[in-house]
Amino acid sequence: MKQEKEIKKFVKDRYGGIVSKGDSCCPSCACSADLVEQAKSMGYSEREIRDVPEEAIMGLGCGNPTALADLKEGEIVLDLGSGGGLDVFLAANRVGKKGRVIGVDMTPEMIERARENALKGNYKNVEFRLGEIENLPVESDSVDVIISNCVINLSADKLATYREALRVLKPNGRLLVSDLVTEGELPEDIRQSFAAWAECVAGALQKQEYLDTIKEAGFRDVAVVTERPFNEPGMDSRLKGKIISIQVKACK
Secondary structure (H helix, E strand, O other), rough: OOOHHHHHHHHHHHHHHHHHOOOOOOOOOOOOOHHHHHHHHOOOOHHHHOOOHHHHHHOOOOOOOOOOOOOOOEEEEEEEEOOHHHHHHHHHHHHHHOEEEEEOOOOOOHHHHHHHHHHHHHOOOEEEEEOOOOOOOOOOEEEEEEEEOOHHHHHHOOHHHHHHHHHHHHEEEEEEEEEEEEOOOOOHHHHHOHHHOOOOOOOOOEEEHHHHHHHHHEEEEEEEEEEEEEEOOOOOHHOOOOEEEEEEEEEO
């Protein structure tokens, strides 16, 4: 396996480029209309897309964790790997003025984009913090709900990530994440590819190993809420049928 620091640097550079150079995580998405259609395919509704700043829709993610997180007014929510802020803004609309949503991302360019989007959307109940999901800049026992959208697979230390998630959750707090997992072994050249890491493939764990990691971190009631095959245009033919998008819930 690639060294963790090398993986992290490549992923950070790749996602910084998505913002600064206009690169896309979705090779088939050439314009905003394509990104909107991709968002719909991941489970976002027309209304949800309409209610957030357009620049927050970046063709990233593999699900819609806010749709199944059962967010309540006044709750404090943390988004791991918040990107341009799409899920943060959707969560903010659900928790209302009395609630608060924190987005954490390790890419400075993403944090800058998200903060600009928050100003454009006049969101008063959100904040974005620069930091790594394996070492969260968040106080212990301070949030009600954690969400994440196709980000934890990018971490080379998923157990550390889930232990941090457990640390910052309040007692009985809950977690709802969308992520990619595998069924069957991936080719070794893909496992060793920096590009495949940044595309959320090389770092994906086998489904049961992923669930076991969440349990090992200390979470209870770990369960898959939904799952579906994940097939992107241009995907290596050897991966078809082996990559699965799942949404997982768990409690502290």
